[in-house]
Amino acid sequence: MSCSVLRPGLLTTIQDGGRRGYRQAGVIVSGPMDALALRVANLLVGNSPEVAGLEITLLGPTLRFEADHLLALTGADLSATLDGESLPLNRPVAVRRGSELAFGPARTGCRAYLAFSGGLAVPAVLGSQSTYLRAGIGGLEGRALRAGDVLPAPGPTPAGQRLHQLLLRPQSGPRWVATSWFPEPALTPLPTAEPVIRVLRGPEYDLFTVVSQRAFWEEEFTVTPQSDRMGYRLAEPELQRRAEQEILSSAVTFGTVQVPASGAPIVLLADHQTTGGYPRIGQVITADFSRLAQVPPGGRLRFQEVSLAEAHYWYLHQEKTLQQLQRGLALFHYR
């Protein structure tokens, strides 16, 4: 019951909901860049939302399934094919033993998520299976996938098994079948090329010049190639403070927009450090993390100011929609 890695792809890592409760020990959260996509992928295969799956970056891996599996692929459109045929996103797919999943060029977005019904059986470190590359912990030996790896995938849950049998007859028929149904499209937004990211003012917003504050909301920023799971380094325009003032280190979080002395903003992402000492001009709202995580290097984005009440409205809205999906799936497909 496993899955062989024939080619690893650019950066394919195991991520679950993240490593919680250890930030005060300086241990980063890790977890998916696009948590919404991983949660939807998990729900589609009958898992709880934060079970470990694969985060696939830009150039996807080639995987061979060594047993029957129930899968779902969400997030970016990276031209996925299963046994040479185009694989639809955002729906459960029953595959037979021996099938091969491959990827082509990135069409929209840059991070796809592959969930296996029954999850991945790698050891949890500090309560999480998420890969933390710099510390070399979690996931598969604390690192990205390599050719020749064998992913321990225990195979579908009992409910997943039942859906698998409904979709694929045991002996004959096609190599794989996807469901005809798919979730509420609001939960699987197609990544947009130049998204508008909604942001709250950060604690040090007032330290910036009026010109820089205006530029932050009005100008377009480019995600530079020096961006990774820790954060996006943005280029142009540079943001200036009214006066140099030492800032004491304090906690930061996913989506914090901080500005080092160079003036080029950094948006902190899944592998961000727990604390930082740069002024925080803004904070991306949770409901837009998914959109943010799908901007590829070289991509552009804009920031739009919203209020905390709006941020919470969209947070709760997304949460409700996810829970409706989970209830619907439990009612009709994963009894």
Place this chain on the structure above:
Amino acid sequence: MDQLLPSPFGPTPVQLYPLGDAAVVLQFGEGISEATHRTIQAVAACLDAHPFPGFLEYVPAFTTLTVYYNPWVASQAGQQDPYHCVSESLRQLLQQVPELPAPDAVPVVEIPVCYGGAFGPDLDLLSRYTGLAAEEVIRLHTEPEYLVYMIGFAPGFPYLGGMNERLTAPRKTQPRPLVPAGSVGIAGRQTGIYSLPTPGGWQLIGRTPRRLFTPEAASPSLLRAGQRLRFVPISEAEYQHLQEHEL
């Protein structure tokens, strides 16, 4: 969104403001002080004892306690305003914070350090910069009892207070691409211990065989905010011996 709440101790009110839609910051004054640190420790301990609905975790820093929460749970599944619920819970919490035990009740953690040589390649440089003999640098560095103000930057990395100001030295102009874990360094008026092998620009004066970050352990960080520590000089032979025992 900023609010002022009555402080559990002393007259200065506590500032409360959001860090995005899933965290709030309690800010206790503007400067680094042991009194502020102790207040933060007391509030954190009280939060451990009385977590509010939706509370996830907190990160203490020099003047702030950042509290992470789940807005869905905090709002009772979208029934109420999450920020209002969280700020109200914290306001009530601040009114019931008990005093912490006196600081001398906290045991001192000893960090053995082999100074100079291959383990402390910048000791001579620091000695020249400060005009102190290498032995004097070591003596001044091992003299005080340091306070762990916060853990951050990397897993288990302590921000320490209490270094003798005569040891102040600038960062390296060119950071090293890889600093070994356990390296003890000085940057500006701060001293610290690298907990993971990372790139770094601190002046390295020694190295400890103790592991500051042990991911296999239930408590992965050797140090915690609020602890006190002392550096103890050891020889290279002792370093090797301790390192074997540590593993």
